[in-house]
Each structure stands twice: as C-alpha cells, then as structure tokens.
Amino acid sequence: MVATQLRGESSTGRSSSLTSKNSRNMKTLVRRKGGGGHGGGLGSSGHGSSSHGSSGAAKSHGASSTYYKSSYAQPFSISYANTQVGAYGDGKGKKFKLGPKTPFPGRLAGSGSRSQIYGTSRYGSGYPYGATGSYVSGRPFPFIFYPIALTENDYYGSTEYLNLNATSRPGGLVVEAVIQPLNNTSGVTYRIVGDNSSVAAVYAALATNCSIANPTITNTTLVTFNPGTYPLPEQVVQWYRASSFALSLDSYNNSAALLSNMPASTNQSALPLSFDTPLPAGLNATFLTCLNSTIAASVPLRTVNKLTAGDIVYIVFYSLSALLSLIFIAWPIYRAIWIRRHRNDPAATPPPVSMFVALGHCMAARRERRQQPRFTLNDEFSHKQPPMATNDTFVALREWVQARKERVQRKYWPRNAESSPNPSPAPVLNS
Numbered sequence: 001m002v003a004t005q006l007r008g009e010s011s012t013g014r015s016s017s018l019t020s021k022n023s024r025n026m027k028t029l030v031r032r033k034g035g036g037g038h039g040g041g042l043g044s045s046g047h048g049s050s051s052h053g054s055s056g057a058a059k060s061h062g063a064s065s066t067y068y069k070s071s072y073a074q075p076f077s078i079s080y081a082n083t084q085v086g087a088y089g090d091g092k093g094k095k096f097k098l099g100p101k102t103p104f105p106g107r108l109a110g111s112g113s114r115s116q117i118y119g120t121s122r123y124g125s126g127y128p129y130g131a132t133g134s135y136v137s138g139r140p141f142p143f144i145f146y147p148i149a150l151t152e153n154d155y156y157g158s159t160e161y162l163n164l165n166a167t168s169r170p171g172g173l174v175v176e177a178v179i180q181p182l183n184n185t186s187g188v189t190y191r192i193v194g195d196n197s198s199v200a201a202v203y204a205a206l207a208t209n210c211s212i213a214n215p216t217i218t219n220t221t222l223v224t225f226n227p228g229t230y231p232l233p234e235q236v237v238q239w240y241r242a243s244s245f246a247l248s249l250d251s252y253n254n255s256a257a258l259l260s261n262m263p264a265s266t267n268q269s270a271l272p273l274s275f276d277t278p279l280p281a282g283l284n285a286t287f288l289t290c291l292n293s294t295i296a297a298s299v300p301l302r303t304v305n306k307l308t309a310g311d312i313v314y315i316v317f318y319s320l321s322a323l324l325s326l327i328f329i330a331w332p333i334y335r336a337i338w339i340r341r342h343r344n345d346p347a348a349t350p351p352p353v354s355m356f357v358a359l360g361h362c363m364a365a366r367r368e369r370r371q372q373p374r375f376t377l378n379d380e381f382s383h384k385q386p387p388m389a390t391n392d393t394f395v396a397l398r399e400w401v402q403a404r405k406e407r408v409q410r411k412y413w414p415r416n417a418e419s420s421p422n423p424s425p426a427p428v429l430n431s
Contacts, residue, residue, distance in 0.1 A: 057303055058088040064208050072204035072217075075303050076197050078170045081109065081144050084303050085170070087201040090114050091143065091301035103168050104141075110302070112142035112242065117296050119239035121254060121276055123147075123156050127242050133266030136161075136243060143301060145244035148174050148194060150236075152227045153259055157266065162227065171195025171300070174225045177203050180213045181287050188283065190291060191231045194245035196222065198300050202245070205298035210290040233257050237279065238292055245299050247291060251280050331355040345407055362396070 058068035067073055067087075075086030080102050083093065091113040098107050112128050119126025123136070124147075130140035136147050137157030146169055149158040166173045172195050179190040192199055192206075199222055207215035214221065231248030234257045238247045255261065256275040263270055335351045342348035352358040 057086065057090065058298070061088045061297060063088060063205065063298070067205055067208045070204060072201045076171070076300075078144055081170075081302075083144075085144060085300045086303045087205060087298045087300050089301040089303035091116075092304065093302050095140075098141075103164060107138075108140035109144055110142065112144075112301070114297070114301060116142070117240050117299065117301070119241075119243060120273060121236055121238060122257060122270060122273070123150075123158070123233055123236070123239060123243050125239055125243065134263050134268060134270045135266035137266070139242075141242070143241045143244060145170050145195060145198070145241055145300075147243040148225075148246070149227055150193070150231060150233045150246075151259065155233055155259055156262060156270075166196075169195055171197040175199050175222045176225045176231065177222050178214075179203075179206060179291065181284060182211045182213050184284070185213045189250040190237075190288075191235075191248045191250070192246070192295065193225055193231055193248065194241075194299070198245055201300050202295055202298050205294050206291060209294045210287065233259070237288075238295075240295060240299055241301070245295070247295055249279070249283075253277060328355055331358075342407075347407060347410065365396075 058073040059065075063073065073087050075084035075089070077084050080099060081096070091111075093110050095108050095111045098105050098109055108130065116126070116128045124131070124134065124139075127139065128142045130142065132139070135157030137160050146161050146164060147158060149155065149162040151158070152162065153159075174193065175196045176191050176193040177199050179192060181188065192202055194202070200217060203217060203221065206212050207217075230250060231246065234254045235248040235250060235252050236246045236254070236257065237249050237252060240246065254277045256271045256273075256277065261271055331351075331354075335353070339350050342350070352361060
C-alpha cells in the first residue's frame, strides 16, 4: 500500500527503502524510524548564491542540466555554522555547538547526512541523534535547520521555533507551495512546507522530475506560512530533515497525529505508527513516489565541495608558477650571500648570475656525463653511457659537499694540524 510505503515502516516496525523511479542516478534512501523530538534553531543565514558547491552536487547526483544550471541549485550560507548548504548536498561534517549569539546557544548541530534525511509521518521523527523524549524542545539540530511549527499550540514542544524571523531561521521564513499533478489539478493537492530557500530549491527539482502543474516559480508560488492553516499536522504525509521540511496532502487526516492524541509530556510515548490512518484511496502512487524521493534527494543540506579535474589543473599550474617565481626572486639573494661567505676563498666558483644559466649548466653537465664512454663486461667495447640510474640532483649535492669539505681543509688545515689531538711521533734518538 502507498500509505505503508511512504511512512517507511510496516505494522511490525520494519523499515523499508524507497528508490527513485524518475532519475536514473537517484540513490536509494532509507527512512529512519521516527520518535517524537524537538529540533532547534541555530542562528542567522545568508541567502546569497554562489557559482560553486551545491550545483556540482546536483549534477553529480543525477539532476538535470536545467536544474543544476539554475539559481535554485546554488548554495546559500548559514553564518552561525560557517558553512554553505544547498540542494543535493551530502550533509555530514563535524558536530559543533551553537554560539551565544544564536537563539539556542550551547546546543549541538551538524553531522546529519543525506542517507538519514527521512523521518516518518510524525512530527519530531528522523533524528540521527539527540531524540530524547517525544517532544522536540531542547533537541540538537543534526541537519543545521530548525524544525517548523505547523500550529500555534505547543505541539510536541514546537512553540520555541514558532516566532523565529527571517534572519534567525536558516533559509529564511517558513513558506509553503502547492504541488499538483500536471493532468489532475482539481483532484489532489499536495503541499511542501519549510524555510524559503529550501522550498524554492525543492519546488524547482520537482518541476524538473515529476511533471507538476505550474512548474515555473513566480511571485505567487511560495506563500508565507501561517500556523494553523493548511497544512495541518494531521495532513503531513512525510517529514524530512528532522522535522524541518514536510510533504502534506490536503485530503489526508491522520488521526494519530492530532493534537488531541499528543502525549501529555515528553516522557510519555507517542502512538505507534501502526495507528496511522491510511492514505486516501485512488492516489497516483507513481506521482507520490516521485515527490517523496525527489524531496529526499534535493532538500538542501550541507555541501562538501569536491575538486574537479579543472580545479586540480588550476591548483597545480599556479603552484608551480608560484614556486618558480619564488626561486627567481630568491636566486640573486642566495648568490649574494654565497659570494660574501666565500670572498676569502680564491678557489671558490660563485653560482651563475642567472637561475636560467645555472639550469643550463646543469643540463650541459648531464649531457656530458651521458656522453662519457664506459667499458662493458663483455669485450671492453666502449659505447655511450645509458641514462644515469642515480638521481642527478643527489650526485650534484654529493659533489658540492665534497668540494665544500676540500675548501674547508685547504683554508683551515694548518690550524687543524697544530691542534690535532693525535700525539706527535717520538723523536729519533742517536745511539
């Protein structure tokens, strides 16, 4: 049944996996068992776009070129986390504590991954860690985003996330968007609800993958969400990202998720998922599966930039350029110091004036060594020496060290001889 498939658990509590059927490269994502929980808020977020990061993640995860080249695939910054998030991001990263200037100082945040994105039909589900009790108040924020509050009542402790403004909620104000099948705009109405940036990114992905009506985002597509209006908690089909994003169906009424069936305190357990009301009959299961899997794959998470081949070539080229520039600048300084230190040594040969002249000398010496004849073990026939097996740099360094030792001996030998610890030979006595 579609109801069991979307909730991700059967009546026996065994989890099931959903595989996207609309994208050839979409990954299979496994829902986590839900529990009542509280998510949290973390600080301010920026909404500027970037030309790198998440758009690359969207491309590598099978998104269409129309999508990953659009502005909705670009990452946006979350300043309190000092990171960027975006559609198709993999998440992960290290856990960290929120600073004193955030709405929830001291709470843990981060490290949630894309494979942990699914919750269930119950608010507070899908926490990779920190899901203590059935209420969401006081919980950490494994995906960095705050949970959203669908009602003004203290629904599972959600009121602490109710009145966060656009600057204090990552991704901006909570908004909603209507999703309808292209060929059935009057029979069924789904809604997605979450922060502004996330809803825009997901809506654009759904427009690309799932044949929805009104695929172009206009000024009226995203509407500011007012708690207490649609979607209501009992209309939610699936929660994602630790209750910070939801998919709802207007014609669905899950009695197990009603406020009246909420446990009296966080220490009491919520009703098991087997009490959930089945989804309405006659739904297009293919369309619903497309919505579910696309949301799970595209809802913004932390982005981890991976180096492309072009990036690697760029880094190598400019690193070598910087090294050559440094050598070019340092060579005259090295030569001046060398001449000053050896000014009293008439046998010393100063380095060439130019680094390129020195390089030319090295290459000429290498050619000369290659042309030197050697004898074979057979019949003493002489021929050109094959390429040297010993590294030329090592040979040159060894010769320089030996020459240095000889110069020191010539310069200081008289003094060293007089102060030698070896005793002088005994005098010869005449008999």
